[in-house]
Amino acid sequence: MKSLYSNKDTATTDKVLFIDCDHCLTSEMKNKLLAGVANKEVIIEKSYPNNVNDVRYIFILIEETKQISIDCLESLLIKRGKEKHTYTLLMTVDSPSKKLLSYFNHNLDGIISLKSFLKGVPHVLKTLDEFGVFLEQNLHSDLIVDIQRKKMKDHPIKQLVLRVEDVENILTRNEKKVLQYILDGHNNRKIAELMFLAPSTVSTVISHLLKKLGANDRTDAMVQIIRRGWVDAVR
Structure with missing residues (x-):
């Protein structure tokens, strides 16, 4: 692997490799990279080199909207290993x-992004050296949501519980009980048994409940109260 672009007037401390298999870099971009990474040796390759032991930082450049870039990325990731003391x-x-x-x-x-990198090269490389990872600012919240979603996936919902305090002045005692039983998945007959009421009475309670919630049916009622934040998910 040879250095295609490097700064000769400064002392080289680490090598920075940019893999540009889809020819994303223009001449202007290359010049900006050289200027931004002023105290490093910059190498630009079209494919993944056989030997990267002497490289500290590797950036695989893609244009996300182009399928050929994505295909190139996935091909590179399959070929590469996890080199020690190298950040990719x-x-x-x-x-x-x-x-x-x-x-x-x-x-x-x-x-x-290339733009963020050029705006703060020293900060990016320093963060990598200190913490071993760097993530574009606009992806932070997305990553948190993704982690939380995966975490919750391993903890299925055991029960949907009505937040009684939120409907204290809206629903009657019977309406709250019926609504909880609906959340538990019971039909009218089972609700009548649990509440020691006639099925016709339960039907009347549900009719009043639907009217108050502005719901068309039982399913719509569940959607309405979940949207309003009146339900807690117990895991």
Whole structure:
């Protein structure tokens, strides 16, 4: 692997490799990279080199909207291993979308746009050295949501519980009980048995309940109260 572009007037401390298999970099972009990474040796390759032992930072450049870029990325990720003391990041020409978060499963150390990198090269590299990861600012909240979703997936909902305090001045005692039984999945006959009421009485309570909630049926009633935040999910 040879250095295609490097700064000769400064001392080289680490090598920075940009893999541009889809020819995303223009001459202007290359010049900006050289200027931004002033104290490093910059290498630009079209494919993944056989030997990257002497490289500290690897950025795989893609244009997310182009399928050929995505295909190139996936091919590179399959070929590469996880080199010690080397950070590998996905770099996008434009602002990265949350779809790219799934590529963290391929031992990536971060995702960043070319623009963000050029705006704060020292900060990006320092963050990688200190914490071993760097993520584009606009993806932080998406990552948190994704982690929470995966966490909750392992903890199924055991019961939907009506927040009684939220409907204290809206529903009657019987309406609250019936609504909870509906959340538990019981039909009218079972609700009548549990409440020691006649089925016709339960039907009347449900009619009043639907009218208050502005719901068309039992299912719509459940949707309405969940949307209003009147239900807690017990896991």
